Amino acid sequence: MTFIERLRPAQRGQLLLAHLALLAYTALALFPVFLVVINSVKGRRAIFQSPYALPNRDTWDLVGYEKVLDNSNFPDYFLNSITVTVGALFFILLAGSMAAWALAEYRFPGNAIMGLYLALGIMIPIRLGTISILRLVVRLGLADTLAALILIYTAAGLPLAIFILTQFMRQVPRDLKDAARVDGASEYRIYLMTLPLIRPALGTVAVFNMIPVWNDLWFPLIIAPSEANKTVTLGAQVFLGQFVNDWNAVLASLTLAMIPVIILYIIFSRQLIRGLTSGAVK
Amino acid sequence: MTSANSARRRKPFPVHILVFLAPAFIIYTLFMIYPLLDSLRLSLYAPDVNRQEVFVGLDNYERLMTNDLWQPRIEGAIKNNLVFFAIHMLVQNPIGLMLAALLSSQFIRGRAIYRTLIFTPTVLSVVLVGFIWRMILSPLWGISTDFLDLFGLAAYDKPWLGLEETALPTLSLISVWQWVGIPMMLFLAALISIPDELIEAARVDGATAWGVFWRIRFRLIMPTVGIVGVLTFVGNFNAFDLIYTTQKATAGPNYSTDILGTFFYRTFFGVQLQPGNPTMGATVAGVMFLIILAGVLLYMFGWQRRMLQVEF
Numbered sequence: 001m002t003f004i005e006r007l008r009p010a011q012r013g014q015l016l017l018a019h020l021a022l023l024a025y026t027a028l029a030l031f032p033v034f035l036v037v038i039n040s041v042k043g044r045r046a047i048f049q050s051p052y053a054l055p056n057r058d059t060w061d062l063v064g065y066e067k068v069l070d071n072s073n074f075p076d077y078f079l080n081s082i083t084v085t086v087g088a089l090f091f092i093l094l095a096g097s098m099a100a101w102a103l104a105e106y107r108f109p110g111n112a113i114m115g116l117y118l119a120l121g122i123m124i125p126i127r128l129g130t131i132s133i134l135r136l137v138v139r140l141g142l143a144d145t146l147a148a149l150i151l152i153y154t155a156a157g158l159p160l161a162i163f164i165l166t167q168f169m170r171q172v173p174r175d176l177k178d179a180a181r182v183d184g185a186s187e188y189r190i191y192l193m194t195l196p197l198i199r200p201a202l203g204t205v206a207v208f209n210m211i212p213v214w215n216d217l218w219f220p221l222i223i224a225p226s227e228a229n230k231t232v233t234l235g236a237q238v239f240l241g242q243f244v245n246d247w248n249a250v251l252a253s254l255t256l257a258m259i260p261v262i263i264l265y266i267i268f269s270r271q272l273i274r275g276l277t278s279g280a281v282k
Numbered sequence: 283m284t285s286a287n288s289a290r291r292r293k294p295f296p297v298h299i300l301v302f303l304a305p306a307f308i309i310y311t312l313f314m315i316y317p318l319l320d321s322l323r324l325s326l327y328a329p330d331v332n333r334q335e336v337f338v339g340l341d342n343y344e345r346l347m348t349n350d351l352w353q354p355r356i357e358g359a360i361k362n363n364l365v366f367f368a369i370h371m372l373v374q375n376p377i378g379l380m381l382a383a384l385l386s387s388q389f390i391r392g393r394a395i396y397r398t399l400i401f402t403p404t405v406l407s408v409v410l411v412g413f414i415w416r417m418i419l420s421p422l423w424g425i426s427t428d429f430l431d432l433f434g435l436a437a438y439d440k441p442w443l444g445l446e447e448t449a450l451p452t453l454s455l456i457s458v459w460q461w462v463g464i465p466m467m468l469f470l471a472a473l474i475s476i477p478d479e480l481i482e483a484a485r486v487d488g489a490t491a492w493g494v495f496w497r498i499r500f501r502l503i504m505p506t507v508g509i510v511g512v513l514t515f516v517g518n519f520n521a522f523d524l525i526y527t528t529q530k531a532t533a534g535p536n537y538s539t540d541i542l543g544t545f546f547y548r549t550f551f552g553v554q555l556q557p558g559n560p561t562m563g564a565t566v567a568g569v570m571f572l573i574i575l576a577g578v579l580l581y582m583f584g585w586q587r588r589m590l591q592v593e594f
Contacts, residue, residue: 011389014491018384022396025381028459029400032414035425051425091309099306102299118306121314123512123578125520127543128567129317131324131550131560136317155313158306187298215407217523222551237409237527247423250413257410265405269398272405276464277471 033258040064040251047247064252068239071249073227074256077235083146084231085213088153089206092161095154096205097198100165101191105177115166121159126152127218137223144226152219157209168201169194204275207268214261232257322571324564335561342565352562356569358537359545362450366541367518369454370461375510377458378465383495385466386473397470404463412527415456419443443528446538453539457524461517465510472506473499505589512581519574522547542570 038054039047046059053059068074103115126133133152134143142148172194180190195202220234230238236257243249265272325342327335346352381400385393403411418425419442427439442452476499484494500507522543525533531553533540548556550563 015389018387018390022381022384022390022400025377026396026399029403032418033402033406035418036414048423051423091305095305095309098302102302106296106299108296108299114303114307117315118310121310123516124318124571124574125516126314126317127520127522128571128574129314129321130546131564131567132317132320133313135320135560136312151309151313155310158310158314162306188301191302211405215405215409217407217409217526233407233409236407240409240413240527247417250417254410254413258406261405261407262402265402269401273397273401273467276467277474 036251036254037258040248040255044248047251061248062252064246064248064250065256067243067246067249068253068256071243072235072239072253073230074232074235074253076228077230077232078260080146080229081214081231081233084149084153085210087146087150088157088213089209091150091154092157092209093202093206096158096161097165097169097195097202098191099158100162100169101194103162104166104169105191115162118162119159121156122163126156130218130222134222144224144229146224146229148223149219149231152223153209153213153216157205157213160208161205164205165198165201168198172197200274203271207272207275210264210268211261211272214264232260318571321564321567324561325568327564328561342562343568346562346565346569355537355540355545356566359540359542360573362539363519363521363541365450366454366457366521367515369451370458370514370518371511373455374458374462375465375514378462378510379469381462381466382469382473383499385470397466400466401463403460406460408460408523409527411456411460412524415459416443416528419452444535446535449529449535449539453524453528456528457521460524464513468506468510468513469503472503476502505586508581508585508589511585512578515577515581516574519543519570519577542566542573546570 035051039051041055041062041064042059043061043063046053046055046061050059099118103111103118137143137148137152140148142151176197177190177194180193185193214231215233216231217233217237220229220231221237224230225234236253239253240250243253324335326337326339328338328342330336346356384390385397387393390396417423421427421439421441426442427436430436430439440448442448480498480502481494484498489497519542521541525539525541525544526547529535529539529544531544531548531551533544533548546563546566547553549566550558550560552558
């Protein structure tokens, strides 16, 4: 608190105003989420009579959650979302780091053109090719499979991943690689050796891709809409559409769908924010 | 010289480089570049009487722009998309800048906490955000009425998502609420990377905090202003989830919230009684592609080039 005492009264006033503005905006950002969560564990009456009150013994009611679990396959949806997200992240990191290594390490004819070609996708949304993707997926016999989603998200995530990872691969000290070469290590071995050195960049790429993949509605809706392959986002969308007038069920399913994302965010927020603010996206 | 060149050419291309590049190249080409090109090709085709797709040149585009059934829809979608984009540029990005300016001050305690909390809506899926706000704005629940009542404006409450004139601005603001975290982070990153000496020098010269911000800091982050602008543009002209979630594929009431993403979906997938039309869908995607490309090129050759001249 000492530094506050050193400030002039006018500066203290400014500081107070700044905090008020930030607090107000934080409240605006969190209040809707908070309202949904607290009302998801209340009975129908309490939701409407006292929406702002925390649940208590009288208003506590898990009827919404029971309905969600009885009428939908949320556990399966979670499993599908995890499969797709982990699968896509794995291939983005593997294929992305391999390509980034080649671009950063070797001088070969066409290096610059290859880098440019792989970067084209950073600004062009993959959704614009949806009709042809759908036809391609059908031709490959991957219609309505999680594998198709994994491949699509991998393709969509690769351009930015390669762009970021190439910059980090270039910073790996040359001595290290040359020493390994003198020892007779193969190029594949040296690539594997550099991966731990760029772990922060790999983490940034993973976190950047995790949220959009988990949250995407478009491709699950079009490529893999069957009940067995629904992701949480699509499953929640369909369930919410059907139960739109059942407030308990809607609030409970919203909360259920939000919790894993918020937990992931709490775990990875540092990495995500560091990635965003370190200029990795510039 | 020639013999040296040809000798180099004859040297086999190192296999390991191909191995490293192959997985990314194949997946990216097959699932991104090829579909984008194939979709553009498809926009030049139309089914004939035997349902075979035959080359028709630019007929689909002409139909889209002049046919009585198509023209109002594409025009409406583009106009609505421009409104959607304008609201993001005028509300989301200034708020993002303001929050970033506050969060970049060393005197604010708990900056990291504010930053993390304010970013929370950005990590939620658009589907959840859409439904959360549908409930908040529902007259049945009355949350928005209570909020307006705080300012004595309860009488002005409306079914915001149900009226033609308010639905699109309301949805735009919901989207702003969700995405403001992105410009905030990008501006913040740019602001904290400005060397302290520059700002100190201005302070010594007697500039006020306000003056320092607009005359020095804002000018130094102009490259980021451009990045935020182009990201907003691409994101907005590619948006779909929020409208689909809250207003269904028909983008009601009466198409007042129809943007290019929802129009694209309806065209190729069909909705209710209207059957899907892949080639016209590809044509709508082609229009979206041209719009996005124009925006990106304008940024790259208009804004970024000017920025480089300023920097060096």
